[in-house]
Amino acid sequence: MALDDRKRRFEVLALPHLDAAFNLARWLAGNTTDAEDVVQDAYLRAYRYFSSFQGGDFRVWLLGIVRNCFIDWVRENRSGRMLFQAEPNAAEVETVWTATPPDPEALLLETLDSQTLERMMAHLPLEYREILLLREVEDLSYKEIATITTTPIGTVMSRLSRARLALRKLWLGAETKEASHVL
Amino acid sequence: MSCERMRPLLVRLADGALPQPRRYFVARHAAHCSQCAARLDELCAIRTMLRTKLPTHRAPPGLASRIVAALPRETPPAPSRPWFRIPAFGIASSGMFGALAGIALTLVLLHDGGRDDPTLRNLIGGHVRSLMAEHLMDVATSDRHTVKPWLSARLDVSPPVRDLADVGFPLLGGRLEYVDGHKGAAVVYRRAQHIINLFAWADAGPNTGFREQAQQGFNVVSWRAGGIAYHAVSDVNSDELAAFARLVGGT
Numbered sequence: 001m002a003l004d005d006r007k008r009r010f011e012v013l014a015l016p017h018l019d020a021a022f023n024l025a026r027w028l029a030g031n032t033t034d035a036e037d038v039v040q041d042a043y044l045r046a047y048r049y050f051s052s053f054q055g056g057d058f059r060v061w062l063l064g065i066v067r068n069c070f071i072d073w074v075r076e077n078r079s080g081r082m083l084f085q086a087e088p089n090a091a092e093v094e095t096v097w098t099a100t101p102p103d104p105e106a107l108l109l110e111t112l113d114s115q116t117l118e119r120m121m122a123h124l125p126l127e128y129r130e131i132l133l134l135r136e137v138e139d140l141s142y143k144e145i146a147t148i149t150t151t152p153i154g155t156v157m158s159r160l161s162r163a164r165l166a167l168r169k170l171w172l173g174a175e176t177k178e179a180s181h182v183l
Numbered sequence: 184m185s186c187e188r189m190r191p192l193l194v195r196l197a198d199g200a201l202p203q204p205r206r207y208f209v210a211r212h213a214a215h216c217s218q219c220a221a222r223l224d225e226l227c228a229i230r231t232m233l234r235t236k237l238p239t240h241r242a243p244p245g246l247a248s249r250i251v252a253a254l255p256r257e258t259p260p261a262p263s264r265p266w267f268r269i270p271a272f273g274i275a276s277s278g279m280f281g282a283l284a285g286i287a288l289t290l291v292l293l294h295d296g297g298r299d300d301p302t303l304r305n306l307i308g309g310h311v312r313s314l315m316a317e318h319l320m321d322v323a324t325s326d327r328h329t330v331k332p333w334l335s336a337r338l339d340v341s342p343p344v345r346d347l348a349d350v351g352f353p354l355l356g357g358r359l360e361y362v363d364g365h366k367g368a369a370v371v372y373r374r375a376q377h378i379i380n381l382f383a384w385a386d387a388g389p390n391t392g393f394r395e396q397a398q399q400g401f402n403v404v405s406w407r408a409g410g411i412a413y414h415a416v417s418d419v420n421s422d423e424l425a426a427f428a429r430l431v432g433g434t
Contacts, residue, residue: 010254015250018250019241019242022241036246039246040246040249043250043253044253044254044255044321047254072336076332114237117237118237133237136233136237157191158191160194164230167229167233
């Protein structure tokens with residue numbers, strides 16, 4: 001029956017990306033329970049709009065829906081919470097660069113453990129966390145990220161830069177704190 | 184090229200997103216400029232760190248099967264499917280509903296064509312379809328704290344969902360519905376062995392009283408309150424349906 005075919009086709013396309021969908025939702029929502037709700041919602045929505053999938057990368061299409069479901073979920077559950085923060089202005093970001101000139105020896109990133117990195121990521125604004133995940137974990141191109149976040153490609157590039165700088169700043173701050181603690 | 188203008192290109196180089204020949208020129212610049220070289224190293228180090236050390240979360244076991252189980256067993260109904268096509272569909276698709284379809288077919292034949300209200304016909308069509316197509320509920324639960332948020336997350340209206348079990352109308356669940364060109368909610372209640380579909384969609388008109396109609400063996404009570412149009416549809420008798428409407432609509 002045609003309806004069963006449709007369902008089977010959806011499952012074959014969508015279920016392999018469940019881990020990716022869950023990981024994104026988990027990083028955005030911050031806990032497993034909410035992430036599960038968001039992902040389940042996203043899959044139902046994806047199924048409902050399956051006929052509007054125009055081909056191309058199903059994962060990109062699906063992750064875009066996960067993101068939308070997360071935004072709806074926040075609106076539903078935490079009205080009033082600022083969802084995506086305003087971009088810090090470019091000048092502020094530039095100060096980060098110039099105030100602490102790159103010094104590979106000061107920035108011993110290889111000594112950073114996963115737990116600290118996880119905590120630092122959790123401190124980042126949502127849109128930074130999101131873009132770093134899409135780029136480094138999902139290994140998506142600028143263009144694919146632009147599709148998912150419905151952002152111009154130029155914004156994707158500058159936001160990605162800022163996200164990395166913000167992470168670097170957190171790391172430098174953590175290092176200094178730790179150093180002074182030791183002293 | 185100045186280091187200032189080089190900066191965004193370094194990012195693209197680190198991301199492997201800089202096509203030739205610019206990649207060659209930027210890499211050559213970085214090879215001769217210690218500051219740019221340090222920045223490039225740093226960008227690459229941040230990328231490597233995230234790729235190798237960021238914990239990823241795998242979907243919990245059971246989530247996949249829960250999702251598959253929750254997928255609706257049919258595609259969303261097309262808007263405003265004419266009611267009279269339903270019986271043929273019912274007979275063809277399911278023996279179990281054949282009897283009901285037969286009754287519906289009889290009702291079509293008995294139906295007097297002079298009093299044909301398309302909205303009413305579509306409402307009853309939606310009701311019958313929900314009984315026959317095994318698509319009574321998208322979310323099946325008697326917990327109104329589950330049904331209401333589920334519906335309002337998907338619609339631009341948030342219809343009240345009440346638990347009326349203690350007055351004889353237990354809540355069964357809810358689903359999304361397209362009726363008469365409106366995208367709305369259908370909240371499903373039960374009265375003894377009869378199903379009541381309460382259709383609700385956004386309608387900015389003024390509040391109205393309860394209007395009772397009957398067609399094709401079904402009763403319909405309609406009203407408008409708080410920017411939502413309501414239509415309760417069922418084959419329970421008109422007095423009981425009117426009582427139900429007052430319970431739901433009496434905010």
